[in-house]
Amino acid sequence: MxxxxxxxxxxxxxxxxxxELIVYxxxxxxxxxxxxxxxxxxxxxxxxxxxxxxxxxxxxxxxGIDRRLLLVTLIELQAAGLLVKxxxxxxxxxxxxxxxxxxxMGKIAAVxxxxxxxxxxxxxxxxxxxxxxxxxxxKNSDCCSGRCGILGLPPKVCF
Amino acid sequence: xxxxxxxxxISGGQPRRGVRSFHLxxxxxxxxxxxxxxxxxxxxxxxxxxxxxxxxxxNGFFVHAGVVGWKGRAIVIPGVSHCGKTMLVKExxxxxxxxxxxxxxVFDERGYVxxxxxxxGIRDEISQRQVRILxxxxxxxxxxxxLPVGLLLFxxxxxxxxxxxxxxxxxxGVLGLLANALAAREQPERALTILExxxxxxxxxTGERGHARDVVQGVLDRLTN
Numbered sequence: 001m002x003x004x005x006x007x008x009x010x011x012x013x014x015x016x017x018x019x020e021l022i023v024y025x026x027x028x029x030x031x032x033x034x035x036x037x038x039x040x041x042x043x044x045x046x047x048x049x050x051x052x053x054x055x056x057x058x059x060x061x062x063x064g065i066d067r068r069l070l071l072v073t074l075i076e077l078q079a080a081g082l083l084v085k086x087x088x089x090x091x092x093x094x095x096x097x098x099x100x101x102x103x104x105m106g107k108i109a110a111v112x113x114x115x116x117x118x119x120x121x122x123x124x125x126x127x128x129x130x131x132x133x134x135x136x137x138x139k140n141s142d143c144c145s146g147r148c149g150i151l152g153l154p155p156k157v158c159f
Numbered sequence: 160x161x162x163x164x165x166x167x168x169i170s171g172g173q174p175r176r177g178v179r180s181f182h183l184x185x186x187x188x189x190x191x192x193x194x195x196x197x198x199x200x201x202x203x204x205x206x207x208x209x210x211x212x213x214x215x216x217x218n219g220f221f222v223h224a225g226v227v228g229w230k231g232r233a234i235v236i237p238g239v240s241h242c243g244k245t246m247l248v249k250e251x252x253x254x255x256x257x258x259x260x261x262x263x264x265v266f267d268e269r270g271y272v273x274x275x276x277x278x279x280g281i282r283d284e285i286s287q288r289q290v291r292i293l294x295x296x297x298x299x300x301x302x303x304x305x306l307p308v309g310l311l312l313f314x315x316x317x318x319x320x321x322x323x324x325x326x327x328x329x330x331x332g333v334l335g336l337l338a339n340a341l342a343a344r345e346q347p348e349r350a351l352t353i354l355e356x357x358x359x360x361x362x363x364x365t366g367e368r369g370h371a372r373d374v375v376q377g378v379l380d381r382l383t384n
Contacts, residue, residue: 015351020330022355024337024347031337033330119334121343124214136190157193 007054007074007088008047010081023082029121032080037062038114041073042082062112073114080116163187163211165204169197186211209262209277213341219265219273220346220353223339226259226272227251228302229382232309233272235264235357237339243316243371245279249297250371254379257302258294263341270356271305308357309382311335313365314374320367322374327365332358335365 013024021039023032034042040061044054051070058065075090077083137148137156148156164187170180182200184192184207192203213221225236225244234251236244245261252258260275267273278291294301313327313335327335336354337343343350362381368374 013347013351015333015355017329017333017355017359020328022330022333022351024351026347029344031334031343033328033334035330117331117334119338121337121340121347123344124210124341136193 004050005088006047006050007045007077008084009042009045009077010084012082024121025081028081030081031119031121032082033115033117035115037069037112038073038076038116041070041114042077045074045077045083045088047084047087064112069112069114076114076116080118082116162215165208167200167204169200210341213263214345215342219267220350221341222264222266222336222354223262223341224264225261226264226274227256228259228306229256229309229379231306232382233259233264233306234310234312234378234382235272235308235361236312236314237264237335238313238315239339243314243368245281246316246371247312247314247374249279249281249292250375251379252294252297252299254375255299257300259302259306266353266357267305268353269305269307270353270360271307272357273305274302276301308361310378311358311361311363312374312378313363314368316371317367317369320369322366322368322377324364324366324377327363329355329358329363331365332361332363335363 010025010027013026015022019036021034021042023034023042024030025032040058041054044058044061049057051067051074055065055067055070058070062069071090074083074088078088078090140148150156166183166185168183168185170182174180179195181193181195182197183190184200184203186207191207192200194200194203222235222237223239225238225248227234227248229251234256236247238244248258248261258274258276258279259272260277261279262277263275265273265275276294278293281290281292311327311332313332314322314324333351333354336357337350340350340354364378
């Protein structure tokens with residue numbers, strides 16, 4: 001990681017829940033659920049603060065946070081595509097893996113680990129339950145009947 | 160102004176040996192169906208029309224789900240086809256729930272769910288073709304009032320699985336609903352607002368299930384206690 005890295009969160013829609021944050025990225029159409037730790041760190045990624053600054057500023061929201069936990073969280077956020085590219089990257093060759101970091105953090109980590117759950121929001125056609133009989137299909141799983149094939153001439157249809 | 164143009168081509172005339180005459184359905188310029196049977200053509204038309212309405216209307220937010228009413232609250236079972244939601248709906252009806260939908264949960268801006276009560280589409284186990292059954296054949300009424308959601312049930316049929324549900328967080332519930340929504344990409348802000356309201360007031364359970372009867376009894380006991 002560059003010493004002067006200033007992680008910046010992506011420009012995305014967000015909604016606060018009780019102890020979580022839902023983030024929707026309209027460019028990638030990914031939705032994410034961030035737990036308290038991940039949400040606090042993501043919100044602190046203003047593109048101006050360095051990692052050292054962030055450790056200090058997050059002390060109140062996340063008592064006991066240290067550089068290692070912050071790095072683990074940033075790695076999670078980066079992997080989920082929630083940080084602007086180029087504003088944070090960690091050189092995995094010189095750093096511990098996430099699992100190593102978590103092991104080293106021991107019990108403190110067990111109560112404060114960042115959790116980021118992500119999904120790709122489907123298009124309307126992907127969200128369709130299935131295709132009805134006679135509808136044009138490409139594979140068996142497209143069809144409510146589970147059967148997609150050629151009746152005479154192409155195209156394939158559900159039958 | 161025409162939003163979407165459907166064209167039906169019904170094959171007619173004398174059948175010729177060695178030639179099959181297909182009925183065709185187009186939605187705008189897209190070929191939606193090609194079949195020898197008129198009922199299949201109409202089924203394809205209904206399916207496409209429902210989905211078009213679901214993704215373009217501003218009067219409701221559509222999520223693929225089965226829905227029943229139970230003591231003034233809705234039980235919503237989001238999921239794609241073949242996850243067994245219709246069987247769960249049928250089982251809930253047999254336990255006295257009121258029918259709302261076996262295909263779409265239609266949420267309003269408050270996060271309440273309204274009925275989309277077309278007949279249940281139950282698959283014949285052998286032919287896999289859907290048979291339409293009216294809810295009153297189970298002795299049940301169709302829900303009229305919009306209901307707040309009491310339970311979100313994310314489950315999938317798995318042979319030999321036993322029902323051991325886990326409680327999901329509200330955020331997990333919102334993600335699960337987004338994954339089954341028709342127009343989330345087109346209206347993400349509205350989707351988040353509505354689905355957050357849906358999930359906030361609900362219990363949210365997830366788990367694989369075996370027989371629908373075991374799930375339904377467990378869920379109704381949980382809601383009653």
